[in-house]
Amino acid sequence: MKKRIATVSLAGCFGCHMSLLDIDERLLELLQQVEFDRSPLNDLKRFTRRCDIGLVEGGCCNEENVHTLQEFRRNCDVLIAVGQCAVMGGLPVMRNAIMHSDDPLRECLETAYLDSDKVYNPSNQIPNDAALPLLLDKVYTLADVVKVDYQIPGCPPSGDTLWNTLEALLAGKPVELAYEQLRYD
Amino acid sequence: MESRIVSICRRYADDRTRLMDILLEVQRELRGIEPAAMELIARQLGITRVEVEGVVSFYAFFSRRTKGEIIIRVCDDIIDRHAGGREIAKVFVEELGLAIGTTSADGRFSLEITPFLGMSDQAPSAMVNETILTRLTVQKVRLVCARLREGTEPRDLVVHTGDGNNSHPLIRAEVNNNIRLAGEVLLCPVPANAGLRSALQRRPQELLAELEESGLTGRGGAGFPTGKKWRAAADTAATRRFIICNADEGEPGTFKDRVLLTERADLMIEGMTIAAYTVGSDAGIIYLRGEYSYLRPYLESVLQARREHGVLGKNIGGKQGFDFDIRIQLGAGAYICGEESALISSCEGLRGEPKNRPPFPVESGYLGFPTVVDNVETYCCAARIMEQGGAWFGSFGTDRSSGTKLFSVSGDCARPGVYELPFGITVRDLLDRVDAPDAAAVQVGGPSGEMINMSQFERRLCLEDLPTGGSVMVFSQRRNILEIVDHFLEFFVEESCGYCTPCRVGNVFLKKRIEKVRKGLCELEDLAYLKELGKTIAVTSRCGLGHTSPNPVLSTIRNFPLVYAVLLKEHGDGVQASFDIQAALEESRRLAKRRSMIYDPNYDEA
């Protein structure tokens, strides 16, 4: 039976997904071994059944990220944090370190939407539509929220790195990366 | 300000190695060492400001901002906490209208927490400038605050002075000795200078042999053979050698050096003098912890009296050419300065960081000269050995741990205080003497030692089994073991010098995980995490602090597994129990003025 894979981008930039497409013609090889379930690659928005592997890009910056991540954890046997954002927060996590004030979230939003001289925002309002998920008090890594089985560092990890990791996991072998394939940037 | 600082520096001959003393005086006179003052000191000593700042920022009793005229430091060791120290701190907060760690707007008061004052046998305690207050109660604190507000000088807060020399006019402290059991070596009556007289009639080589025969081992905790140490210092070729007495007594739960400094100061100095004669030294230092600065005037007077009696200074005991004098170096609130090489750094006016070893202090210590660093009690023992002989001393104790030992017992017992007993007595024996029928756990050797359970009370206090520098803390069934562990880790995080990675960072991780365990947010695999992390810290750290800091965790996992077992849960669903979505959303709900569509079940009703 084909293994099932689900993927998602949380607080990420889709760069890690793009990198997955970078495996080029090996994508066909991959598709012979696996079937994609919930994933932006096939636009499936819900899990159709339990999956063997879940690839998660991006950390958690809002409630919807948390919800999705918990769903992934529930539905995937092996959960993999893909990319620096998922592993350690990535660029979004800068708000944690910089925002050590009494009212960090407000300051963050005001800087992003009102105060910074780089902002163009004629309405002069911070977006607050009922449909917008609430922001978390800070950015969390995947491992802060759920248990993570593997992590693939990199921003993004190269197509080769992703391919080799998946290949090993699908074959039930330990993941071994060549020196050039392990990167934190 | 400028002229005051310049004159302080001049008094120490603009000597960079006396920076500790200079900073202590500047701190006392100006109540703080602000950047401008650091700049002046630096210029005067010919160093850079950041070097001065490096030292100032290392010690808890120095501050880069101006502090209040009266600094109140409430003791926060675990025994004081169990005795109500936290409530005491709260009363100070209320009475002075000051948060902990702040200074009042009028510059009158600063309120602080300090990790250990050395008074756990009379907890809760606090330090008001240099005055120690013990057995504090809510009423007493209110009275103290009222009197301080009226302008009473801190030293006039003492109404009832303690026993023995605590009532000496130069001490006048509210402190009690609490000597519960005097043994045959140290706390019994001792003749003045008998050991020194006997030593001066013999050759140094004979004294080394005597010391080795006695089997005396260091009383500061590590248990190194004293004879071997003195011999190494004597054997190292050098133009000068130094004798240092470690009176830093920072291990929480230890207070026996306090008692010796109060009641056996002469004997201790006699021991240092014998050491000087034995290894060939002309200068010594007593490193007195800042918390015990109330003892300083008295100790100075003892030194002076000895000079006058010809047992210190020039031609000691009439022996031509044997010159030896001692200065007191005050510390400034850093536990790590009890570690011998950090202590030497501190005496040299540096940040109190341990030095790389080798070379060991006996080869290259204070200012690069061979240096003997021994504990207060060790010097006292050495003096008695020279008087009574090594064989006599060796007749007490066990094979590898000879002599008697002072145990500082505190916690849940009826008779806390100092007990002098031969090495090798069982924990149970000691517990009987201190009257602790409901003891459920005993911490031997302070936070860096081992926590044992009831089934281990037959174990013996000695190097062969349970080593201790003297600290024995008794805990009854009522106490929360993990609260104690957490508190000890807090102590190590606070007191790590930060020099090396594993101790500086690893201890923070240990503490964070123990906090999670306490909240019931951990699983079985977290035990493996704690053990592994603890091992990395213990193995790779650079000095004794890091080598032992994981002990509270590792020894309780070993000896109190059930305490952990009841708190660890299997969650199974793969979510981290420690992640609290409700708390993470609180801020956002407030700012957006709406609730969560996902995590607020009654979203629609809002």
Added chain:
Amino acid sequence: MNKPFKFEIDGIEIEAQRGQSIMQAADEAGVYIPRLCDTEGLEPQGSCRVCVVKQNGRAVSACTQPAIEGAKVENETEEILGYRRDLVRMLYHEGNHLCPICEASGRCELQAMGYRLGITQATKYPYLQPARPVDASHPDIVLDTNRCILCGRCIRASRDIDKKHVFEYVGRGINKRVGVNGNKLAETDVKLNDRAIDLATCPVGCIIQKGRGFFAPIGERQFDKKPITLGVGPGKNRGKS
């Protein structure tokens, strides 16, 4: 007296001179012991502990521990690699290391040590995410202390080589930092051509030279293809490659 002697590292015989550290002797024999706080030309400090080895069974820092005749030293055993991974992770989690936007990425010794040790496993350590200052006051130099690993190399270079003592540790424990001689870097007499500011001195991306950087394209940076090892590290025109 000064007769050379021998000892073993992982079974390889090494010749040493009296007074040499394990690290010096190993370097001369071409055996690499990982290191971060130690670098050519500066006094060894013994603080990062990454050079931990076992000498006759006792864990010591190779950069400060004298070699002993006949000793057996363990360097690359699984146990020791495990400690080193833990130590490198501790440093990584202590500061704020956003490699994707770091100028030093690709020539950073901390990162390279992570690669060499193959740190990929899901780490359990928390990220401390401290709030640390960036000092860009100086016309030529930026100090981004978020990336400082407290190796003290800048301190020793400035003190012992430049004779300026511009940098020094301040604070203690987890609050220990590298301070500068003044309220900000611009107030000090530090200069771009000081040894303390040399690219070889700071092993990470904490001391950055303004207007320079990103010396090599991705893929051709110093540690992109080859692991950090002897001679690749400090003192060898890092960044130029």
